[in-house]
Amino acid sequence: MFTCRGWRKSPGGDNPDKAGDKRAQGHDGQQPDGEGNVHGCYSWAGTWTVVWVVLACLFGLGLLYYGGARPTGEFFAGYITEKSLSVDNLFVFVLIMGKFAVPSQYQQRVLMVGVIMALVLRAAFIAAGAAIISTFSWVFYLFGAFLIWTAWKLVQDARKEEHEEEYQENKLLKMVERRFGVADRYHGTKLWIGQNGKRVMTPMLVVMLAIGSTDVLFALDSIPAIYGLTQDPYIVFTANAFALMGLRQLYFLIGGLLKKLVHLSYGLSIILGFIGVKLVLHALHESGVHVPEISIPFSLSFIVLVLAVTTVTSLRASKRQELAEAERASADGG
Secondary structure, X not given: OOOOOXXXXXXXXXOOOEOOOOOOOOOOOEEOOHHHHHHHHHHHHHHHHXXXXXXXXXXXXXXXXXXXXXXXXXXXXXXXXXXXXXXXXXXXXXXXXXXXXXXXXXXXXXXXXXXXXXXXXXXXXXXXXXXXXXXXXXXXXXXXXHHHHHHHHXXXXXXXXXXXXXXXXXXHHHHHHHHHOEOOEOOOOOOEEEEOOEEEEOHHHHHXXXXXXXXXXXXXXXXXXXXXXXXXXXXXXXXXXXXXXXXXXXXXXXXXXXXXXXXXXXXXXXXXXXXXXXXXXXXXXXOOOOOOOOOHHHHHHHHHXXXXXXXXXXXXXXXXXXXXXXXXXXXXXX
């Protein structure tokens, strides 16, 4: 599922890949190249993940030099928040790739399109948010209430036993599929093909539409969250851009570890709830009510602490679960 390069031709020749086939096999009969391919993928993904993080840090240091401590703190708080949200979003991407059995050699292309769509959509949301905030200061109440509700919903979803076990197509996507029809297999990177005298969508287009529709939902969460940390549209956009630019590489690097982050939703709910409260306090302050405001240094420290605790507890819980499963398997085998 998470192989990304080093493909070779299999002896099977041209064996087209069906849209519902769960095998990691391309439409032209390619197969993963074994251990070397996996190591090459992790090396590539790890290198570029580090590069994007370093570039984000250098940008933050540039802000410190030219703008001072406050915009730097706002950038890093926003960047870390958006990065943590993007990790949660990756789990949905994994489910989409599995649902539509995207051949491994096309996963990078799909993710690249997803990142581009996310950047365009978030730029539009950021511009709209900046215009609304500059005109209606009371919108912070709405943003705060929305984030608090989102935090509660994350907790409720995390408690469901079957949470996110399989990607469920939304109504709009199902309507488009019924209207235009979908081919039964991938045709390279083509989005439309002729079939039985009419043009139909390929599974590749369906996947891209699925990624795009989820990008919209992700933006609805992330943009109000970062506006709770800074009202500077430039910092909002750059923090989002740096968080998204490494998303492709992060998918291949930690894809197999996502299921081990069992407490991530709880950590994100705490962060979003915290930012929601911060927004409400800011709105009250703007309305003339004397309430304490949460500083950026405190916000940054709180976000980092929550993510650190969430990661540690998740890995410990996953380790305990693996040991318990191993013991049960050993007992059954005995």
